[in-house]
Amino acid sequence: MTALVVAMDGPSGSGKSSASRGVARALGLRYLDTGAMYRAITWWMLEHGVEVGDPAAVAARAGEPALTIATDPDAPGVTVDGREVSAEIRTHEVTSAVSAVSAVPEVRARLVAEQRALIDGGDIVVEGRDIGSVVAPGAPVKVYLTASPEARARRRSAELTGTTVEAQRLAMARRDTLDSTRKADPLVMAADAVELDTTELNLDEVISEVLRLVKERT
Numbered sequence: 001m002t003a004l005v006v007a008m009d010g011p012s013g014s015g016k017s018s019a020s021r022g023v024a025r026a027l028g029l030r031y032l033d034t035g036a037m038y039r040a041i042t043w044w045m046l047e048h049g050v051e052v053g054d055p056a057a058v059a060a061r062a063g064e065p066a067l068t069i070a071t072d073p074d075a076p077g078v079t080v081d082g083r084e085v086s087a088e089i090r091t092h093e094v095t096s097a098v099s100a101v102s103a104v105p106e107v108r109a110r111l112v113a114e115q116r117a118l119i120d121g122g123d124i125v126v127e128g129r130d131i132g133s134v135v136a137p138g139a140p141v142k143v144y145l146t147a148s149p150e151a152r153a154r155r156r157s158a159e160l161t162g163t164t165v166e167a168q169r170l171a172m173a174r175r176d177t178l179d180s181t182r183k184a185d186p187l188v189m190a191a192d193a194v195e196l197d198t199t200e201l202n203l204d205e206v207i208s209e210v211l212r213l214v215k216e217r218t
C-alpha cells in the first residue's frame, strides 16, 4: 500500500501547525513540522555568529549542525547538536532571521533530503511551505491553508507577549514577501492542492475539512 502523506502548506498563522497536529492525532499518523527544522538551523547559525544576511556564509556551514526532529504530534521536539531547542527556535530573533537562512539553496537541499527520509518512514502529516510542490509532490492529499492578514496577525499576537496585532501584521507581511519571492522553492500553492481559507473557520472546522479531504482522496 502506498503511504498516506498529507501535505499542509501556507503562510505563517494560517493554522498549519494546529491543524496538522489535529489531523495527525485524529488519524494516528506521524507529524512533521518542517518550519521547526529551518528555525533550528537558523538558531544554530545565530548561536555560532554566522552572518545570516550573507548567503555564502550560511551555505558554507549548512551541513555542520546535527539535527533531530520528533514526529509524535503529542510530543514534538527538535534538537541541534544534542541540545533541545524547542523554545529557543520561537524567539523573535530566530523568526526575523529564518527567511534569509531558508532562502539559501544549500540549507534547503540538506533539509529537503532529511524531510524526504522521514516521510519515507510511512504515513505522515507534513507542514511547511513547499511540501506539496517540492518535498512530496506525489502526496495524495495537499492542502493550502490561507487566512486574511488580519486574522493571521491576530492569532499570532495572541500567542506572544510584548507585541501588537499591527507589529505582527507587518512582520508577517515581510516574511510572506521573502518566502514567496525567493528563488529556491518559494511558497506557492501546488497546482493540485486544495485551498482552504480558515479566516472564518475555527480549528475544529479546519481539521474536519482536512479529514473529509483525506477520506475523499484515499
Ligand SMILES: Nc1ncnc2c1ncn2[C@@H]1O[C@H](COP(=O)(O)OP(=O)(O)O)[C@@H](O)[C@H]1O
Binding pocket: 010, 011, 012, 013, 014, 015, 016, 017, 018, 019, 155, 156, 159, 198, 201, 202, 203, 206
Ligand atoms: N482556524 C483557526 N481559528 C482561530 N485560531 C486558530 C485557527 N487555526 C489556528 N489558530 C491559532 O492561531 C495560532 C497560529 O496557528 P498555527 O497553527 O501555529 O499556524 P501556522 O503553523 O500556520 O503558523 C495558534 O495560536 C492557533 O491556536
Ligand SMILES: Nc1ccn([C@H]2C[C@H](O)[C@@H](COP(=O)(O)OP(=O)(O)O)O2)c(=O)n1
Binding pocket: 011, 012, 013, 034, 035, 036, 038, 039, 098, 099, 102, 103, 127, 128, 129, 130, 131, 175, 179
Ligand atoms: N517547508 C518550509 C518550512 C518553513 N520554511 C521557512 C520559511 C518560514 O518563514 C520559516 C519558519 O516556518 P514556520 O512554519 O515555523 O513559520 P510559522 O510558524 O508559520 O510562523 O521557515 C521554508 O522555507 N520551507
